Amino acid sequence: MKSENTTLGYNSKVEGEVVVTQADAVINWIRKHSVWPMPMGLACCAIELMAVGASRFDISRFGMEVMRFSPRQADCMIVSGTVTYKMAEVVRRIYEQMAEPKWVVAMGACASTGGMYRSYATLQGVDRIVPVDVYVSGCPPRPEALLDAMIKLQDKIGRERSVKNLTAPKAAAAAAALAEKEA
Amino acid sequence: MSDANFASLKERFAYLTERDSADHLAVNCPAEHLLECCTALRDDFGYDLLVDVTAIDWAAETSPRFTGIYHILSTTHHAYIRIASDCVDDAAPSLPSLAGIFPAANWHERETYDMMGIRYEGHPDLKRILMWEDYPYHPLRKEFPLAGIEVPFPAADVAETANAKVLPAPMMGGPFVSSADGTMREIEPQAKDESWTEKEENR
Ligand code: SF4
Numbered sequence: 001m002k003s004e005n006t007t008l009g010y011n012s013k014v015e016g017e018v019v020v021t022q023a024d025a026v027i028n029w030i031r032k033h034s035v036w037p038m039p040m041g042l043a044c045c046a047i048e049l050m051a052v053g054a055s056r057f058d059i060s061r062f063g064m065e066v067m068r069f070s071p072r073q074a075d076c077m078i079v080s081g082t083v084t085y086k087m088a089e090v091v092r093r094i095y096e097q098m099a100e101p102k103w104v105v106a107m108g109a110c111a112s113t114g115g116m117y118r119s120y121a122t123l124q125g126v127d128r129i130v131p132v133d134v135y136v137s138g139c140p141p142r143p144e145a146l147l148d149a150m151i152k153l154q155d156k157i158g159r160e161r162s163v164k165n166l167t168a169p170k171a172a173a174a175a176a177a178l179a180e181k182e183a
Numbered sequence: 184m185s186d187a188n189f190a191s192l193k194e195r196f197a198y199l200t201e202r203d204s205a206d207h208l209a210v211n212c213p214a215e216h217l218l219e220c221c222t223a224l225r226d227d228f229g230y231d232l233l234v235d236v237t238a239i240d241w242a243a244e245t246s247p248r249f250t251g252i253y254h255i256l257s258t259t260h261h262a263y264i265r266i267a268s269d270c271v272d273d274a275a276p277s278l279p280s281l282a283g284i285f286p287a288a289n290w291h292e293r294e295t296y297d298m299m300g301i302r303y304e305g306h307p308d309l310k311r312i313l314m315w316e317d318y319p320y321h322p323l324r325k326e327f328p329l330a331g332i333e334v335p336f337p338a339a340d341v342a343e344t345a346n347a348k349v350l351p352a353p354m355m356g357g358p359f360v361s362s363a364d365g366t367m368r369e370i371e372p373q374a375k376d377e378s379w380t381e382k383e384e385n386r
Binding site for chain 2: 044085086088089093096110114116117118119120122123124128129130
């Protein structure tokens with residue numbers, strides 16, 4: 001069999017049933033094709049988010065249809081809507097309950113910058129309380145725009161140094177333990 | 184009594200005065216008679232649906248400064264009445280609560296308390312409904328700036344981990360206002376200070 005996938009350089013005659021690649025590539029490939037979004041639907045943008053989930057735009061083409069309303073089962077918070085200061089506290093708490101690795105998409109003008117709500121009650125951009133990976137412009141953004149953002153997020157996940165991120169906390173802990181021993 | 188007009192009300196409630204109105208019957212009612220008046224309107228005049236409770240802030244230098252406004256609908260006669268009641272105290276405004284006779288007043292009064300700072304005496308649970316509970320201001324008062332005032336973030340622990348604050352919103356030449364007439368382009372909401380956005384001549 002001749003492989004179609006030239007990036008893997010797979011040739012069953014030469015290499016048997018073995019595929020050689022990098023750990024980062026495998027981990028990121030798994031992660032980016034299995035994003036579990038948490039729909040943080042706070043205002044009108046959430047309607048477009050629902051459209052994205054429905055059959056016409058069909059987010060499941062990208063492996064993200066499993067929307068979870070529990071932060072513990074989700075890894076990508078889609079903030080779709082106006083974040084008031086009163087709600088900001090809740091958004092941050094829910095973000096903290098999500099397991100690592102986690103990503104945030106700010107969907108629409110409100111979530112990105114406060115949008116048209118330049119007022120005392122509205123947080124002027126959800127990036128003031130949680131780290132945002134992708135911003136989507138629009139009021140509301142078209143479903144295609146959100147899908148585009150999710151594909152951008154996939155690209156971003158694909159470029160992550162996953163192994164380093166996995167081992168870095170361990171290495172830091174080991175270094176700290178060593179330093180304590182020596183002291 | 185489908186033809187409830189001011190004369191017929193005045194006959195029953197001597198303390199009412201008529202109020203200028205472009206649409207419905209409107210009366211001024213002293214705060215101390217409000218409860219009694221609304222109860223009688225509900226029971227004897229058919230005004231049985233409280234539609235709205237709000238208030239007016241006539242600005243700090245005016246006295247009386249705050250006026251409570253009530254809209255009540257008669258579902259049998261299909262007529263509205265508007266009742267206005269001045270708050271006696273300008274610094275700590277208060278009005279009697281209507282929650283006892285119209286359950287609908289409960290949340291409306293909480294909102295008016297939240298936004299205007301009018302205390303409703305006798306309300307079963309008078310706490311803020313829109314802003315968070317420790318919020319120190321009443322945002323719809325005249326002196327409160329639209330952009331807001333810097334105050335601590337609602338939850339101290341979140342404020343610490345996220346390093347967040349409640350900050351005045353950047354107005355960027357706003358607020359955005361629309362003029363009454365003109366072409367589509369002229370009446371769309373725009374900031375008065377154009378240095379932030381497009382200049383008129385660059386359009
Ligand atoms: S960006 Fe527009 S559509 Fe989205 S939540 Fe804000 S106001 Fe609604």
